Amino acid sequence: MSRVNTVLGPVPTEELGLVAVHEHIGYGMPGSELDTKWWKAPEQRYEETVPKLRAFHEYGGGTFVDATGICNGRDVDHYKSLSAKTGVHIVACTGFVGGDTALPHFANAGVDYLTRQFVHEITVGIGGTGSLAGVIKVGVSRGGRMTDLDKRIYRAAARAALATGAPVLTHLAIDAENAITIFDEEGLPLDRVLFGHVDDGVNADRTRDVWIAEKGGRIGFDTFGYETELPDPPFWARPRKERLDHFLRFVDGGRRLKQVLASADANCSPLGWPGVKGHTVNYIFEDLIPDLRAAGLDEAAMKTIFVDNPADFLTLQK
Numbered sequence: 001m002s003r004v005n006t007v008l009g010p011v012p013t014e015e016l017g018l019v020a021v022h023e024h025i026g027y028g029m030p031g032s033e034l035d036t037k038w039w040k041a042p043e044q045r046y047e048e049t050v051p052k053l054r055a056f057h058e059y060g061g062g063t064f065v066d067a068t069g070i071c072n073g074r075d076v077d078h079y080k081s082l083s084a085k086t087g088v089h090i091v092a093c094t095g096f097v098g099g100d101t102a103l104p105h106f107a108n109a110g111v112d113y114l115t116r117q118f119v120h121e122i123t124v125g126i127g128g129t130g131s132l133a134g135v136i137k138v139g140v141s142r143g144g145r146m147t148d149l150d151k152r153i154y155r156a157a158a159r160a161a162l163a164t165g166a167p168v169l170t171h172l173a174i175d176a177e178n179a180i181t182i183f184d185e186e187g188l189p190l191d192r193v194l195f196g197h198v199d200d201g202v203n204a205d206r207t208r209d210v211w212i213a214e215k216g217g218r219i220g221f222d223t224f225g226y227e228t229e230l231p232d233p234p235f236w237a238r239p240r241k242e243r244l245d246h247f248l249r250f251v252d253g254g255r256r257l258k259q260v261l262a263s264a265d266a267n268c269s270p271l272g273w274p275g276v277k278g279h280t281v282n283y284i285f286e287d288l289i290p291d292l293r294a295a296g297l298d299e300a301a302m303k304t305i306f307v308d309n310p311a312d313f314l315t316l317q318k
Contacts, residue, residue, distance in 0.1 A: 002014075002315045002316070003315070003316060004016060004063075004089075004091065004134055004311075004314045004315055004316065005091065005092075005122065005131075005132040005133060005134035005166070005316065006063070006083070006089045006090060006091050006092075006131075006134060007076055007079045007080045007083055007090045007091070007092050007129075007131040008080060008083050008084065008089075008090075008131070009131075009132075010132070011089055013311050013314070013315045014311070015062070015089070016062050016063040016089060016307070016310070016311050016314065017060070017061065017062020017063060017089075017307065018060055018061050018062050018063070018306045018307055019061075019062065019063040019064075019065065019306060019307065019310035019311065019314070020056070020061060020063070020064050020065065020263050020264065020281050020284055021065045021169075021194070021220065021222065021261045021262075021263045021310045021313070021314075022065060022067050022169065022194075022196055022197075022220055022222035022261075022263040022264075022265050023064055023065060023066060023067065023263060023264065023265065023266060023268075023281050024066060024067060024068050024265070024266070024267045024268065024270075025049060025064075025066050025068065025075070025078065025079055025082065025090070025267075025268050025269065026045060026049070026068070026073050026075070026078075026267060026268060026269045026270060026271045027068050027072055027073055027097075027267055027270060027271060028072060028073040028270065028271025028272035028273065029072065029101060029272055030071045030072065030101060030103055031272075032073065032271045032272020032273070033073055033271050033272065035271075035272045038270075038271065038272045038273060038274070040269065040271070042078070044269075045078070045269040046078075046081070046082070048268060048269040049082055049268035049269050050082065050085055050086060052268050052280045052281060052282065053082055053085075053086040053088045053268065053281075054086050055280075055282050056086075056088060056281050056282055056285075057086055057087050057088050059282060059285040060285070061088060061281070061282075061284070061285070062088070062089060063088065063089040063090075063091060063310070063314075064088050064089070064090050064091070064281065065090075065091045065093070065134075065135060065169075065263075065310075065314070066079060066090055066091065066092055066093065067093055067097075067135070067137055067169055067171075067196075067265075068092075068093065068097070068137075069093050069094070069095050069096050069097050069101075069137040070094065070095065070096055070102070070106065070117075071096065071101050071102055071103050071106070072096075072097055072101055073271040074092065074093075074126075076092050076126050076127065076129040076131045077129055079092055079131075080129065080131060091134035091135060091314065092126060092131060092133050092134060093133055093134065093135045093136060093137040093169065094117070094118045094121035094122060094126070094133035094135075094136055094137070094160075095118060095135075095136040095137035095138055095153065095157055095168075096137060096138065096139065096153055097137060097139045097171045098138075098139035098140060098141040098142070098150060098171055098172075099139075099141045099147050099149030099150040099152075099153055100141035100142055100147070100149075102149065102153075107149055109152075110152065111152050111155050111156045111159070112156075114152060114153060114156035115156040115159045115160050115163075117156075118133075118136055118156060118157060118160035118164075119160045119163050119164055121133040122134075122136075122160065122164040122166050123164055133166065134166060134314060134316075135166055135167050135168070135169050135314065136157045136160055136161055136166055136167070136168045136169070137168075137169055137170075137171065138150070138153050138154050138157045138168060138169075138170050138171070138179075139170060139171025139172055140170075140171065140172045140174055140175050144174055144175065144203075144206070145175050145178075146175045146178045146179070151178065151182060154178075154179055154182045154183070155182050155185075155186060158182060158183050158186035158187075158188040159186055161188055161192055162186065162187065162188055162318075164316065164318070165315075165316035165317045165318035166316060167192050167193070167194065167313050167314060167317075168183075168188070168192060168193045168194070169193075169194045169196055169220070170193065170194065170195050170196050170197075170220075171196060171197060172196065172197045172200075172203060172207075173195035173196060173197060173198045173203070173207040173208075173209065173212060173219075173220075174203050174206050174207060176195060176207070176208055176211070176212050176217075179193075179195075180212070180215055180217070189216065190212075190215055190216035190217040190218075191216055191217070191218060191313075192313075192317065193217050193218060194217075194218040194219075194220045194261060194313055195207075195209075195212050195217050195218065195219055195220060196220035196222050197220065197222060197223055197265070198212075198219055198220060198221060198250075199221045199222070199223055199224070199238065199243050199246055199247065200223045200226070200236045200238065201223075201226065201228070201235075201236045201237045201238030201243075202235065202236045204238065204243075204246060209250055210250065210256075213250075213256050213259045217259070218259050218260070218261060218309070218313060219250065219256070219259055219260050219261070220260075220261050220262075220263065221243070221246070221247045221250070221260060221261070221262045221263075222261070222262060222263035222264070222265050223236065223238075223243075223264070223265045224243065224262060224263065224264050224265075224283060224284070224287075224288045225264045225265075225266060225276075225279045225283035225287065225288070226238065226265070226276065226279065227239065227240045227243075228240075230276065230277075230278070230279070231277070232276075232277065233276075234276055240291075244291055244292075244295065247260075247262070247292075248295055251297075254301065257301060257304050257305070258304060258308075258309060259309075260305060260309065261305065261309050261310055261313065262284070262288065262305055262306065263281075263284065264279070264280070264281050264283040264284055264288070266279050266280045266281050266283065268280070268281070284306070289302060289306075292305075
């Protein structure tokens, strides 16, 4: 039976339902959870998050992939409580958003150590929570080129993916040549990698999404909702129509539909920063899916993007 690791235990792939494949319960830089300006009591974080996940479930959402990773506010016991309270499957990740967010203990580690860390969290558990990670996060550090640490993390992620069957999800799709070289050297099939944030407003012109897809990688349009039309848009915002048009060009009338996944990359309760007011995972239901329907995509296409593709991606595949 095919299965996916969630924080409450493995679930059959067919039970995932509609998947938000790149989201955050609460993301922050290392130490931000203690910032005196932005600190939130656990009760406050819970109160901010539960209504968003309940709405996600009521809209028809089944699974929420938390792409936070080590050192950035990952709190698996919190996720377990939220999942039990709302009925939403939550998938936690191992790995790092980027090497520049890794604390020195990990930043100084070699590939073998990092591989063991990732494998342990996927097969034994994350800390003392008893919960297994379901996906491996990697990313390109600030600056736009992979650092030596980034490369060690990518190589360790590839080895852990091969050992466990877990997929790899990237933060940013820039410097994809280096990433694909590493994955190829390690023998990891590129359909086990989701190259994320191809649509963000800072790097969209630098990503080679069609080239990555031709190599066999999966493509993540997963910053939907970060729009320049917002009252206070973040620096990575992009005009709503421009992002939608980019998505439609990539899909190319359905030719690349089976390689694309979509999400909102929203924070339920951000850590150490104010977040983007009004932007939640439910942008998927309230704005994105209606926009896609208006653009001519039918219900079969919606199922491919939000149900079938993420189910295939998240399934443990040794």
